[in-house]
Amino acid sequence: xxxxxxxxxxxxxxxxxxxxxxxxxxxxxxxxxxxxxxxxxxxxxxxxxxxxxxxxxxxxxxxxxxxxxxxxxxxxxxxxxxxxxxxxxxxxxxxxxxxxxxxxxxxxxxxxxxxxxxxxxxxxxxxxxxxxxxxxxxxxxxxxxxxxxxxxxxxxxxxxxxxxxxxxxxxxxxxxxxxxxxxxxxxxxxxxxxxxxxxxxxxxxxxxxxxxxxxxxxxxxxxxxxxxxxxxxxxxxxxxx
Amino acid sequence: xxxxxxxxxxxxxxxxxxxxxxxxxxxxxxxxxxxxxxxxxxxxxxxxxxxxxxxxxxxxxxxxxxxxxxxxxxxxxxxxxxxxxxxxxxxxxxxxxxxxxxxxxxxxxxxxxxxxxxxxxxxxxxxxxxxxxxxxxxxxxxxxxxxxxxxxxxxxxxxxxxxxxxxxxxxxxxxxxxxxxxxxxxxxxxxxxxxxxxxxxxxxxxxxxxxxxxxxxxxxxxxxxxxxxxxxxxxxxxxxx
Numbered sequence: 001x002x003x004x005x006x007x008x009x010x011x012x013x014x015x016x017x018x019x020x021x022x023x024x025x026x027x028x029x030x031x032x033x034x035x036x037x038x039x040x041x042x043x044x045x046x047x048x049x050x051x052x053x054x055x056x057x058x059x060x061x062x063x064x065x066x067x068x069x070x071x072x073x074x075x076x077x078x079x080x081x082x083x084x085x086x087x088x089x090x091x092x093x094x095x096x097x098x099x100x101x102x103x104x105x106x107x108x109x110x111x112x113x114x115x116x117x118x119x120x121x122x123x124x125x126x127x128x129x130x131x132x133x134x135x136x137x138x139x140x141x142x143x144x145x146x147x148x149x150x151x152x153x154x155x156x157x158x159x160x161x162x163x164x165x166x167x168x169x170x171x172x173x174x175x176x177x178x179x180x181x182x183x184x185x186x187x188x189x190x191x192x193x194x195x196x197x198x199x200x201x202x203x204x205x206x207x208x209x210x211x212x213x214x215x216x217x218x219x220x221x222x223x224x225x226x227x228x229x230x231x232x233x234x235x236x237x238x239x240x241x
Numbered sequence: 242x243x244x245x246x247x248x249x250x251x252x253x254x255x256x257x258x259x260x261x262x263x264x265x266x267x268x269x270x271x272x273x274x275x276x277x278x279x280x281x282x283x284x285x286x287x288x289x290x291x292x293x294x295x296x297x298x299x300x301x302x303x304x305x306x307x308x309x310x311x312x313x314x315x316x317x318x319x320x321x322x323x324x325x326x327x328x329x330x331x332x333x334x335x336x337x338x339x340x341x342x343x344x345x346x347x348x349x350x351x352x353x354x355x356x357x358x359x360x361x362x363x364x365x366x367x368x369x370x371x372x373x374x375x376x377x378x379x380x381x382x383x384x385x386x387x388x389x390x391x392x393x394x395x396x397x398x399x400x401x402x403x404x405x406x407x408x409x410x411x412x413x414x415x416x417x418x419x420x421x422x423x424x425x426x427x428x429x430x431x432x433x434x435x436x437x438x439x440x441x442x443x444x445x446x447x448x449x450x451x452x453x454x455x456x457x458x459x460x461x462x463x464x465x466x467x468x469x470x471x472x473x474x475x476x477x478x479x480x481x482x
Contacts, residue, residue, distance in 0.1 A: 072376070075375045075376075076473060077470070077472050078472075079326050079474040079475075080474070082324050085320050175476060175478060176475070177474070180443065180472045182424070182441035183423070183466055184440075200441045201423055201441070225424055227315055228314060229423075232318070234319060234321045234416070234419075235322045
């Protein structure tokens with residue numbers, strides 16, 4: 001879209017930044033830095049700065065000295081934990097049913113290019129499925145390296161945990177980030193999760209990396225809120241006795 | 242309330258269990274076991290079983306062999322992490338404003354008696370406050386041991402992180418559980434958080450324990466959903482190099 005628009009360069013940059021923000025950028029990580037954006041659009045740093053300043057003046061972004069630009073009116077509360085998650089048996093409690101809606105290789109969308117540090121146009125493995133545990137549905141979208149598609153056959157996806165399959169395929173998860181926020185059900189959520197539009201939805205985003213720091217599993221799960229679904233984690237700094 | 246009701250014993254037990262469920266019991270942990278409830282009401286185990294079976298038949302609870310009875314149609318997805326959370330600087334990013342609404346010693350409500358493993362009628366320190374970070378509000382309710390009230394003066398509560406104050410008072414957090422779910426704003430949420438009733442709300446519950454396993458900080462935070470607030474955690478099993 002950006003390339004099609006006429007008008008001053010700062011407007012193109014402003015539009016580009018607004019598009020990035022709409023895909024979720026500028027919350028966990030800063031928006032792209034001014035010099036990078038100036039280089040991308042082939043303009044002076046002054047022109048790029050003008051675009052950022054217009055978004056600051058409009059109350060869309062805030063600039064944090066030494067860190068970068070973020071969406072305003074958003075608060076990310078992030079708790080760092082040094083430790084090992086125990087994925088064994090995770091999501092295995094109760095009767096789990098997977099329905100795979102699609103599993104294939106696609107061109108990575110812009111937000112995945114950013115999260116997985118890919119080049120524009122690079123391919124990834126995408127999985128879309130519904131999951132039902134104890135009668136509670138979730139909508140899962142997962143992105144993995146393109147090579148995963150050849151290593152994990154579609155039949156396995158329906159019956160086994162993705163974390164177990166990835167581990168067996170040589171992708172062991174060593175670090176990661178999980179983010180959670182609350183939203184209202186879109187018409188699509190409502191249809192697929194069996195709730196009314198506007199019903200509260202818990203959205204979980206994950207970025208899991210292997211020991212080399214490569215993103216091997218990135219995605220989103222949407223769950224019905226209210227009394228249906230709770231996400232929890234336990235931590236323990238004590239030596240188990 | 243339970244004591245006032247006439248009718249067969251199984252009805253009193255059924256009513257008692259429904260009341261427990263309404264306060265959030267039966268999700269993370271099982272409902273009280275049949276023999277305990279039979280003893281509490283001074284009835285036979287058969288009578289207690291009848292009450293549980295009626296709730297199973299009504300689709301309110303499910304019984305998990307060897308684990309206990311849980312609310313049905315609810316899914317708790319819990320990720321265990323062996324490690325140390327780094328609370329230093331947590332919730333300190335951005336401009337934090339606390340407004341203390343109440344801070345005092347109260348009789349522990351039923352769900353806190355359960356979570357903090359107290360005796361009925363035992364006293365606890367309760368804090369109710371609003372917190373604002375980067376323009377995003379939260380409603381916090383916190384329960385701590387009664388002795389905390391004498392150790393942490395009210396003036397400090399307005400200006401410092403509760404985790405830092407507890408640590409300085411000798412309550413070092415060693416393990417804990419965090420649970421998150423999505424709800425709709427009640428009229429009270431709406432008024433205090435500045436959103437419309439029905440707006441999505443992220444609720445976070447926490448149970449933090451010291452090295453001896455005593456619950457030292459238990460409570461709930463409610464945040465506006467949508468684009469306003471994200472809760473995240475990062476884990477890292479690798480040795481930092």
